[in-house]
Amino acid sequence: MKDIKTLEVSGKRVLVRVDYNVPLSEGQVTDDTRIRASLPTLRWLREKEARVILCSHLGRPKGQRVPEMSLRPVAERLAELLGTPVKFVEDCIGEAVEKEVQALQQGEVLLLENLRFHKGETKNDPEFAEALARLAEVYVNDAFSVSHRAHASVVGVPQRLKEKAAGFQLKREVDYLSRALESPERPLVAVAGGAKISGKIEVLNNLLSRVDKLLIGGAMANTFLASQGLSLGRSLVEETELETAREILLAARERGVKVYLPVDLVVAESQEEEGEEVPVNRVPESKAAYDIGEETVALFTRALSRAGTILWNGPLGLFEKPAFAKGTVAVARAIAAENALTLAGGGDTLAAIKAAGVTHAxxxxxxxxxAFLEFLAGKELPGLKALE
Known part of the structure; x- marks a missing residue:
């Protein structure tokens, strides 16, 4: 995978796939984290006097033109962050777009309209990919978050352009994840949460061959606990994955990986009530688990102590509700306090880290x-392969 610094871009039209799938409210960007992540690449391209064309999706318009999903507000916010005008065109392919691209001067930036207003983007339609590729001489992927999707702007375009490379954001992400999985500082500890095992079987199996410890929380832990014969009342349990949970625990034992499951839970009759802490073997029939308890937080904190590398995906409870956020917030702070390489991924996990006030740590x-999960599962990401 080539580095952007190896490219000759002066005076050239450079198409950059960014991820500007950001939240909007009343025509304003409410969280510009993803826009800020692209700034190092854009500043470098402008310094090198490239003619910069940006493409992204926003939401799921399903091939329809949905005004509420226009990228125009993003162009306005990007202009503020870059400190320079950002041109915007109301489509991403076609004659009008080509005209705007040809008029671009060195160092100027143009943002195309939402790629997913065309069905050809998600289908990797050859004609759509060809029309996008025609706009540029050089391609840069700076959107790791969509690199697991074989879409036209991620795979089709780089297949058609000889000059291509990874942007700074994508390269940084791949470097960090590769370091954590291939040559980690040990012990390597993985923290897995979220609702279901079914979406993370490959991730868990791949991690078992690499980690020293595996901490499991969230509703996913219910299925592991139930697989050991525990009765969990009305808690979410994936009955179809009980055998899978047992197999994962057996594989961990065979590989010498220490697995930590909750020893106590915060339970309630509904999400709207205050919870009470009970041991995992005393969950009332009428109640469901919504968070890990204090003893589990202490157990997990000890397990994280002196880790060399920590990987985290998935909240450890229903953290959106203040009554059930304590476990996730406490573990987020425990991870942040460690002098380790700490990586976390996924929207809910990042929101929990923000709620804990430890984003900077x-x-x-x-x-x-x-993309984070597929990388952890050891899968080849189409967007990265297309840059080879």
Whole structure:
């Protein structure tokens, strides 16, 4: 995978795939984290006097033109952050777009309209990819978060352009994750949360061959506890994955990986009530688990102590509700306090870290949920392969 610094870009039209899938409210960007992440690449390209064309999706318009999902507000916010005008064009392919691209001067920036207003983007349609590729002489992927998708702007375009490379944001993300998985400081500890095992079986299996310890929380832990014969009342349990949970625990034992499951839970009759802490073997039939308890937080904190590398994906409870956020927030702070390489990924996980007030203390936060998980599962990401 080539580095952007190896490219000759002066005076050339450079198409950059960014991830500007940001939240909007009343035509304003409410969280510009993803826009800020692209700034180092854009500043470098402008310094090198490239003619910069940006493309991204926003939301899921499903091939329809949805005004509320226009990238125009993003162009306005980007202009403020870059400190320079950002041109905007109301489509991403076609004659009008080509005209705007040809008029671009060195160092200027143009943002194309939402790629997913065309069905050809998600289908990697050859004609759509060809039309996008025609706009540029050089391609840069700076959107790790979409690199697990074989879409036209991620795979189709780089297949058609000889000059291509990874932007600074994408390279940084791949470097951090590769370091954590391939040559980690030990012990390597993984923290897995979220609702279901079913979406993370490959991740868990791949991690078992690499980690020293595995901490499991969230509703996912219910299935592991139930697989050991515990009754968990009305808690979310994936009955179809009980055998999978047992197999994962057995594989961990065979590989010498220490698995930590909750020893107490915060339970309630509904999400709207205050919870009470009970041991995992005393969950009332009428109640469900919504968070890990204080003893589990203490157990997990001890397990994280003196880690060399920590990987985290998935909240450890229903953290959106203040009554059930304590476990996730406490573990986020425990990870942040460690003198280790700390990486976390996924929208919910990042929101939990923000709620805990420790965003600054993590070594790296991945904006790409799906791509982060597929990388952890050891899968080849189409967007990265297309840059080879």
């Amino acid at each position: 993590f070594s790296y936060l991945s904006t790409g949920g799906g």
